[in-house]
Amino acid sequence: MSNSYTKAAFGLAVTAAEADLLRRVIAAIEMIGDADIGISGLEAHYATIGADFAALFPRKELSPFDGLLDLFPDENYPILDFDIDIGEPDAEGQVIIFLSGEQFGIETAANLIQRCARSALPFGFEWASDHDRLRAGEFGGGYVAITETDIEYGSTGRMLDRALDRARDEGADGFVLAIRRAEHGLSFWNDEDGFDRLALTRVFSAAEAATFSVPATDGEPEWLAMPAPLRL
Structure with missing residues (x-):
């Protein structure tokens, strides 16, 4: 018998207000x-839970707390599969929240932070993923980057694949259409403004570049x- 983590x-x-909200959510x-x-x-508890909770997690017809279910990857199993330790407010009103676990619910934690800890964003x-036996393919990890509007997930496996792709193919990160002009050097194509700054450029896949109709220009x-x- 063996175990993955x-x-x-x-x-x-x-x-402090967010910490109080988290206690009520838990x-x-x-x-x-x-x-x-x-x-x-459930109805009796919901009636006392507060307007801030109700605004974030609107009730549904069948149950007042069904609004919580979209925190979970599987709505049939609404379980916080990690521990949360909520501290006490410091002199400035800040509270330290500590999350930990060995079968950590990555997506649930990210959703909970995005909804209930807005002041901490981004x-x-x-x-990390590991195994109690030294089996190939059982070790890795990743990251979650949370903003007010998006949650980005990345894994070491995908990062490794991309690094190897770059070693094999210089176009692994895509292509840009550029034009060189004497007055201000390189400009790069975007679909709204034409040739402009690099920061605004459209990045093409190899297939898109092969079929793109290059605009007529001077x-x-x-x-x-x-x-x-950049490598950090």
Whole structure:
């Protein structure tokens, strides 16, 4: 018998109001999982839970706490599969929240932070996967980067694949259409403004570049491979 693990441990600072909201969210999730609490008990608790909770997690017809279910990858299993330790406010009203676990719910934690810890954003955390036997392919990890509008997931496996892709193909990160003009050097194509700054450029895949109709212009546009990201 052997075991696989997905581990994470990290802290973040939130406001006292956000810490209070998190306590209520955790309590509500525990209530959802308690088979002995009927719908009348859930309704009674929801009536006292606060307007801020109701705004973030609007009730649904069947149950007042079904609005919480989109925090979870599987709505049939609304479980916080990590521990949360909520500290006390410091002199400036900040509270340290510490999340940890050996079967860590990466997506649930990211959703919870994005919804309930807005003052900490942008925020990110790392996770690790390992195994209690030395089996090939059982070790790795990744990161989650959370903003107010997006959650980005990355894994060491995908990062390794990209590094190897770049070693094999200089166009692994895509291509840009550029034109060189004597007055201000290189300009790069984007679909809204034509040739402009690099920061605005459209990045093409190899297939897109092969079929793109290069615009007529005063000069000779050329395809350039995007360089690899900076190595830190």
